[in-house]
Amino acid sequence: MQHSTAPDPTARISIRGLSKFYKDYLALDRIDLDIRKGEKVVVLGPSGSGKSTFIRCLNRIEPHDSGVLMIDGRVIDDRTDLAALRGAVGMVFQNYNLFPHLSVLDNCTLAPRLVRGIAKADAEATARRYLSQVGIAEQAGKFPIQLSGGQQQRVAIARALCMSPEIILFDEPTAALDPESISGIVGIMRDLAEQGITTICVTHEMGFARHIADRIVFMDRGAVLEIAPPEEFFTAPRTDRAQAFLAQMIRH
């Protein structure tokens, strides 16, 4: 692989030797990865393999300890303007993490207004546009508690989109959902990917991984073990651990 080289400033995201410790525990072990503009990457791996920690490093919710992280040619470190970074890199969580005390519409407008200083009317117009894109325009006035899990996740996606990110990180977005809702969310993610937003998704949703992803990144014990296109990864995994993982997944 290419990875003893310097980071690639033309990539949307370029990662070299990225490591992260929790005290003595090595959570991320010298990760190297380049992601092109508009690429759809799915991160797979057993639980505890460091997938979530890895994508949380990408918007610096978890600062990395060593290595280089570059987004659009700019090095991300402790001097980075976090508001700008997080505006460019949106995130959707497994448990939605909507603000329960705000209406669906206010969930979507809070950060654009506070962080970007966008006027209320403009922020609301943008929010309504994204809410109808994720198919819940009619829920704008409700509180999160009144929505189903699938609806809440749609709001969370709309909320992330309202910051007009160039990259969107999904942290197991369908793990807490019932099968019917899953297909709805997967549909939305597919639409986003087709619009050209760079998508990095931690998921166990094999349909998305197999049919939408450009590449699969397989992680175990904090290290990236394989990077391959889906058909190659799913049909001919190179490492024993990837084989064992896939055998596990198929049995389920």
Add this chain to the structure above:
Amino acid sequence: MPSRSLPASDRILRHILALALFALAIAVPGARAQAEDLPGFVHDGQLTLCTNPTLPPMTFVDGSDTDALAGMDIDLARRLAAYWHVTLVPQTMDFEGLFPSLSAQRCGMVISGVLRQAGRLRNYDAVPYLDSGVVVVARVGTPKLREMADLSGQTVAVQSGTSYAAQIERENDRLRAAGRPPILLQQYPTEDQVVQQVLIGRVHAFVSQDVELYYRQKQLGGKVTIILAPDYPDFHQFAVYIRKNAHDDALLQKAIDTLTRQGEIAAMAKQWGISGDHQSVFTEGKAPSRFDVATFFGALFSAAFLKGAALTLVIAVLSHLTAIVISIPMAMKLNGRDSIIKRLLGFYVAIFRGAPTLLQLLFIWNALPQFFPIFREGWFTPFLATWLSLSINESAYQVEINRAALRAVDPGQVLAADALGMTTAQTYRHVIFPQALRIALPPTINEFISLLKTTSLASVISLQELLAVTQIQVARTFQFTEYYAAALVYYLAMVFFFLFLQKRIERRFVWADRNKASADAA
């Protein structure tokens, strides 16, 4: 800079000053002599007095205005102030607070129907001004006694902080030595409560001074009688108490002697009805009815009660707001990483939750001035002292509510706010606090209601809050039920108002309740 020569302008100023002083000395030689003769406790043109105005006719509040002090003691204090050509500044407080306040230099003297007694002379100087005698009083029809020992096995009430308790203990030592049951003692913070115990039949008798009985004739007419007038040498004279100082003692003695010689003290005593026969039984007077509706409504709408209630409300709201403001950063720190500050805060919370609120009030009012003289100055009013101690005390409780409420907010909320690029301040303001408020509100209102009633403790440091006003009015009129009922109405009205407010605020938290939120949206 003593060696440096003064600039010319300063030198001129000094000459002018010296001339002016010289002129003043020539013009008013009397004033100069007066200044030299002033006792040390008189300064800044003020004579400060500590008194507990619940002992008519010596010191009490005559009328519904709690600031209008009256009685023999007050007249004497005014006369002394006039004698020294200064203004009298009286300060009222609980009886137990009198001597600590004198020690803390909150006042120059105590005149409050206090007897001259050997025990007190160890720490204070006392100049007697009026003869008196001890009386044991019981309900009318109670047989007369021959001696104190006849009270063996009976229950007797006295005002706490007075020396009657010690005297009864001495009687009890003799009784025990003789193998007889002791006198059972009950102590109450105000004299009117002591008398009330006899009226309602809880105790056999109360011990007090004859002068008070003279005054109470009208109020207690036909209900009580003196059953014994024991001759205790330590209970013969009322005295003015000052801090120990031989020079001041001599000057005070000279002043009292002068007033006595001029017949002024006798005139005061006569004016307040302090004279006559110790053994007299009260006969005349109308017994008050069980519940006088007019008195109740009179009290309810009196300026004194309104003022007292307003003070209670203001001090409670102010103290709690202060407590909330200081306890929020405290809670954030206590929920955070381990540090020196966190440990100190933990210590602070433990101390102020551990110590009784009453003790904290007394400490701040009476002990603090011993360490920091600035706290005995005029600006440090009972209001400020109460505000300070209740704020500190309440913050120690409120911080636990805040901590629990902040912890109850899902950490995923902070994650989401971070991921949206919000700053820490924005996250607290728009995400964490609104959610924590819902959790903190009910226990906070609960704390506030508790605090509203805790303010009644501030009467010990002379804050004229609702309960202090009530007690002073009861001492004046002896109409317990009516005044207690009026106070109750005020307390309940305030509490109910805040419960109503809580309900109104909780309506804004529909977002937390699926059913209500649905109904709201529909």
